[in-house]
Amino acid sequence: MTTIDYSQELPVVEGRPTLQEINELIAKPLDTKPDKKYYIALAITLTMLLIGVIGLGLTFYYGVGMWGNNNPVGWGFPIVNFVFWVGIGHAGTLISAILFLFRQKWRNGIARFAEGMTIFAVMTAGLFPLIHVGRPWLAGYLIPYPNQHSLWVDFNSPLVWDVFAVSTYFTVSFIFWYVGLIPDLATLRDRATSKIKKTIYSIFSLGWRHSNRHWQHYEMVYLVLAGFATPLVLSVHTIVSFDFAVSILPGWHSTIFPPYFVAGAVFSGFAMVQNVLIFIRKIFNYEHIITLDTLEKMNKIIILTGSMVGYAYAMEFFTAWYSGVQPEQFTFINRAFGPYAWAYWIMVSCNVLFPQLFWIKKIRRSIPIMFVIAVLVNVGMWFERFVITVTSLSRDFLPSSWAYFKPTLVDGAILLGSFGFFFTWILLFTKSLPVVSIAEIKSVVPGAQPSHEEH
Amino acid sequence: MSEKILYSYTALFDTPNQIIKAAKKVKEEGYTKYDVNTPYPIHGMDAAMELKPSLLPYVALVVGLTAAISMIIFLWWQNTIDYPLNIGGKPFFALPAYIPVTFEVTVLSASIATVVAMLFFVFKFPNNVHPLHDTDYMKRVSVDKYGISIQAEDPLFEAEKVKSLFNSLGASSITPIYYSDELVNFKPKILEPKFISFLIILFIVVSGATYITLNKLLFLPPYSWMMVQDKVIAQKTSDFFGGGSGMLTPVKGTVARGFLPYKFDKKPELAAKELVNPLMPVKKNIELGKTKFNIYCSPCHGYHAEGKSRLRGQFPIPPSLHSDKVRNWSDGRIYHVITEGQNVMPSYAHQLSRQERWAIVLYIRALQRSLNAKESDLQ
Structure with a gap:
């Protein structure tokens, strides 16, 4: 039996690569021309995107009647997709900000990519409220500005909070990501050979010269941003959950929603980051930078947040029973055994049961199995939003107005298109910017920091 | 160009321990205009250089607090004075409901302000030019070397003394950095006709595109603004009722309630x-x-x-x-x-x-x- 020495931190980067090697390795995808596989992948995602665009075109031309939404179920796929994608976006800031504040060095290898993913996921999510209103060209009215109608948006409405939360989250995530990129862009500038690349990198690296007088302020700004991003990331899904929790519908009107939504968001976000990183580390040979230990740590977070979500499911039933409110009790029995039981049990098995397999160390460290489990987690999390949104609406207080929601092909096309949109951005990102932070990885290579021998 | 102007003397070191030692020594010697360039931040370097703590967090504090307070005041004004909206008799000033928006605006303003302050006060944005750029020294420190540079402006600067100091610290290479010709002959290009005409064209294109989008494009199908709807309009022609008119005309001789005809026409x-x-x-x-x-x-x-x-x-x-x-x-x-x-x-x-x-x-x-x-x- 082997024993693990817990007094020593595991090395974040394996195999003692030199700084020069790290530079070359991370910059390699930017120097080489994309190969055939890249174009095939891009063709697939663009096709998905095109299908989504056709769905949107039909929607905007003929109206939202193209969807499956019916009279009680006024919130269908667009809201489900919105909450799903905002949730995916939560892992990035959690990794880059919260784990940064906790001094988790293993985050350095995955932070840049996760932040990029956050930005693309929030971009995808941001489309859905606009799609959902059916007339996206009227979206300007969501923004409060002094206007000739003397009208204001209702600042007491969670839907307006959402506008503020999502746009702030996108902006701050983008700034955080860009600030992290500055030293890497400078490194790329100094090794660029073509004039165009050099000019572009020079402009965007903002004159960075790795000076310690800059590093000092830079690290402080990074810390401040991390400090702001941490409560921000928690606030965003809290506010998204208010969209539901502030209404009076049984199954929505619940104080457990904010923590439950945040845990679910981190859960699905980590699953998505883990999924994509498995490809990235393989394709770009980053196995010693994004190590198996890192993936294992992510799986541990998946099991933690998965258990929190499972606890929330159980607690919702308990609250319904304990409250003694009949419609509330009916809603939950209806969820588990009503016409949407299939969706409910997909959700429970994918979110609560399968992630529990990560208690076994072998499964936690086996790449094919963890990949499948993480895919299932995301399927489950999508269904969680579906269950919350649709089951509560389809059977509300008045049995005479009940109706079964059935999505149409256009709904499916838009969902598929959102994946196409997201992965197209991911693919472009991997070929245009360093997906791993060069400076941050260098700082955690063994021997990178002074040993303070004089002490 | 005749004489090149010296910017600084630079030395490269191979290990982080050496650069910490070098920075300490340079500081001890009394140099003030020097800098350390490293590919990533080195722990303990700020202490070695005895740098004062960054003031940028105060920017975040001041801007964040200002944003929070002004947002609360704005929401109070908007909801109680400018546009009071009675929602089920709840109070117009609803502090709990203002918290989300206030929080988001605080975070947004403070984050942007901190980064913008760093860009303008530390990076000296938009100035992108520096003598150290495009030198071999920069190309090394951005990869795997740790460099230190003492500027010629420093009052204690003497080329020979600096060189021997670097040598005694075990520098792997020592090079002088000169201002490049472009930097010496640099003239601001903002007032050049080319740049000004670029600005004018940009202005015309952006404002024209905005005008066309907002006033023309958005009124083409399928953008319906509820002005055009698939319904019969009373005063328009329509064959729906067979009378050629959008509305049904009353039966001949119908008298509306309270509108009996006036019997004494011209009498x-x-x-x-x-x-x-x-x-x-x-x-x-x-x-x-x-x-x-x-x-x-x-x-x-x-x-x-x-x-x-x-x-x-x-x-x-x-x-x-x-x-x-x-x-x-x-x-x-x-x-x-x-x-x-x-x-x-x-x-x-x-x-x-x-x-x-x-x-x-x-x-x-x-x-x-x-x-x-x-x-x-x-x-």
Whole structure:
């Protein structure tokens, strides 16, 4: 039996690569021309995107009647997709900000990519409220500005909070990501050979010269941003959950929603980051930078947040029973055994049961199995939003107005298109910017920091 | 170019321990204008260089607090003064509901301000140029070397002394950095005609595109603004009911409730004889008559029906209603004039309901009585 020495931190980067090697390795995808596989992948995602665009075109031309939404179920796929994608976006800031504040060095290898993913996921999510209103060209009215109608948006409405939360989250995530990129862009500038690349990198690296007088302020700004991003990331899904929790519908009107939504968001976000990183580390040979230990740590977070979500499911039933409110009790029995039981049990098995397999160390460290489990987690999390949104609406207080929601092909096309949109951005990102932070990885290579021998 | 201008002397080191030692030593020697360049931040370097702590967090604090307070004030003003919205009788100033928006605005403003402050005060944005750029020294420190650079501006700077200092610290290479020719001959390009015409073109393109988008493109199909809808509009032609009109026309001879046709068309004498005022001369009716008289009749007839027009001769002045002729008319005769008009006076049948017309008649009677009071009225 082997024993693990817990007094020593595991090395974040394996195999003692030199700084020069790290530079070359991370910059390699930017120097080489994309190969055939890249174009095939891009063709697939663009096709998905095109299908989504056709769905949107039909929607905007003929109206939202193209969807499956019916009279009680006024919130269908667009809201489900919105909450799903905002949730995916939560892992990035959690990794880059919260784990940064906790001094988790293993985050350095995955932070840049996760932040990029956050930005693309929030971009995808941001489309859905606009799609959902059916007339996206009227979206300007969501923004409060002094206007000739003397009208204001209702600042007491969670839907307006959402506008503020999502746009702030996108902006701050983008700034955080860009600030992290500055030293890497400078490194790329100094090794660029073509004039165009050099000019572009020079402009965007903002004159960075790795000076310690800059590093000092830079690290402080990074810390401040991390400090702001941490409560921000928690606030965003809290506010998204208010969209539901502030209404009076049984199954929505619940104080457990904010923590439950945040845990679910981190859960699905980590699953998505883990999924994509498995490809990235393989394709770009980053196995010693994004190590198996890192993936294992992510799986541990998946099991933690998965258990929190499972606890929330159980607690919702308990609250319904304990409250003694009949419609509330009916809603939950209806969820588990009503016409949407299939969706409910997909959700429970994918979110609560399968992630529990990560208690076994072998499964936690086996790449094919963890990949499948993480895919299932995301399927489950999508269904969680579906269950919350649709089951509560389809059977509300008045049995005479009940109706079964059935999505149409256009709904499916838009969902598929959102994946196409997201992965197209991911693919472009991997070929245009360093997906791993060069400076941050260098700082955690063994021997990178002074040993303070004089002490 | 004749003589190159020296910017600094630089030295490269191979290990982080060496650079910490070098920075400490340079600081001890009393140099102030020096800098350390490392591919990533080195722990303990700020202490070695004895740098003062960054002031940027204060920017975040000040801007964040300002944003939070102004947002609360704005929301209070918006919800209680400018646009109060009664939602189920809840208080207009709803602090708990303001927290999300206030929080988001605080985070947004503070984050942007901190980064912008760093760009302008630390990076000296938009200045992107520095003598260290494009040097071999920079190309090494951005990869795997740790460099230190002492500027020629430093009061203690002496090339030989600096070189020997670097040598004693074990530098792997020592190089002088000169200002490049471009930097020396640098002139700001902002006022060049090329740049200005670029700005003008940018302005025209952006504002033109915005104008076309907002005023033209957004009104093309499928952008419907609810002006065009698939429904029958009453006044438009439509074959739906077969009558060629969007609305159904009433059956011939239909009379709307309260709109019985006026029987005494062009028959003033008959009207005078047969019509009887249905209203009693009580205060309520006379008040109604007064209001309507002042609105519809007084502009020409004057407030006291004496024919003193407020129109100052722009319209023919009507005769006084206090004449014997009018005084002796029956109520029905006056009612007929209001209904049908007379000479240049138009019909008021469309502006005044029957009741209002009769009320006006009562008021005219009151006015006439006031100028021709009986003895008994004075008692």
